[in-house]
Amino acid sequence: MLQQVPRRRTDTRERLLGLAEQAILAKGFASTSIDELIAGVGITKSGFFYHFRDKNELARALLERHIARDRELLDDIFRRADELNDDPLHGFLVGLKLFAEMMDALPQAHPGCLAATLCYQDQLFDRTVHALNAESVLAWRRRFRARLEAIAASYPPRQPVDLDALADMLSTLVEGGLVMGRALKDPTILPRQILLFRDFLRLTFAP
Amino acid sequence: MLQQVPRRRTDTRERLLGLAEQAILAKGFASTSIDELIAGVGITKSGFFYHFRDKNELARALLERHIARDRELLDDIFRRADELNDDPLHGFLVGLKLFAEMMDALPQAHPGCLAATLCYQDQLFDRTVHALNAESVLAWRRRFRARLEAIAASYPPRQPVDLDALADMLSTLVEGGLVMGRALKDPTILPRQILLFRDFLRLTFAP
């Protein structure tokens, strides 16, 4: 029998983040205790505070990871949609369909959950976390607004339309869809709302 | 000088609820302490637990009050809109405009805030609170679906449309709009989203 020498790990921080993410998405930030996390990855409290100065910093690290991952996912989806299609409107419509399918498959994986969780527990977090959160929302707005401008250039809208508000509508539906999905325990609400947004776009721009 | 005899109050419970509502909308549920509330209304901890068996029951009472108030407000708005207008589509469009104006004036007064707060701190609450929350969302769905059915009967939609999803869209935009408004500290987002929903309805149903 080889005695397993307690090997030194270099991935403890990542394992903490992973476990924290799972726990927070399932139970919320306030209900996820540090004790629970350190028991899960097998370290002591001192170990936790070696990696994160406080719970706030854990939230920030988590949010950063989530935002980065999310950006890659969206980049990927809309790149694929654009490859299939040269037209800006049709590319966006295809991308939205892929997005809805993704949200159908893994609705809890979305950073919106985290963002909203953070929003509704305001006082628990500091300015840097709020700023990070706001910046990620604005990044969505810019991304979608650029696409909407390209679309509006080719397809004059049927009604005058505020492109910023229209870009925000998708984020709004995602955030709201996550809340609704939780409240009704029905994960199909979010993807259906995305498809409705798609219908709205088609009605607005399609000739 | 008349010595003020410490008069017995019968409205302590209401005052607790009022203060708690304010504090929770501003800071979130978890960050609002019982100590803070009892200091605010001038009673002791025992006094608090005389009125509410625990914090959970405070949440329930608050949610009930909010839901009732909300129903009255919506009833009022759409009654007024209907009085001005016999047509189901135009009545709804007018109602939505009034609703957007109301959300512009007092966005933080909406129970959606509370509902979402509760959603995202799941484990803190028991089944009765969740059920209450879900029921209030379903009440919205029924209310708007009934109107949409009346509209669809007079104005056949331009595209086939899922009336439940369309009814949910308004709730979704409200919930999401509150989150977005908080994240960006921009209270105009919610009313603008409601007006976009209005545009969507018009495009879908108007001849």
Place this chain on the structure above:
DNA sequence: GACGTAACTGTACCACAGGTACAGTAACCT
């Protein structure tokens, strides 16, 4: 092989939040 650094452990301690458990009391209603 010595030396520093990264990644922890261990111990001790603190404040605050959410309770629990009762016994007592003052005002009000009948």
Place this chain on the structure above:
DNA sequence: AGGTTACTGTACCTGTGGTACAGTTACGTC
């Protein structure tokens, strides 16, 4: 006069986030 309502006061317990700091062990580097 007696019961109910609306509390007060005291004491105590748990869990959670956090601080302080000294000690330890593996690893890479010179």
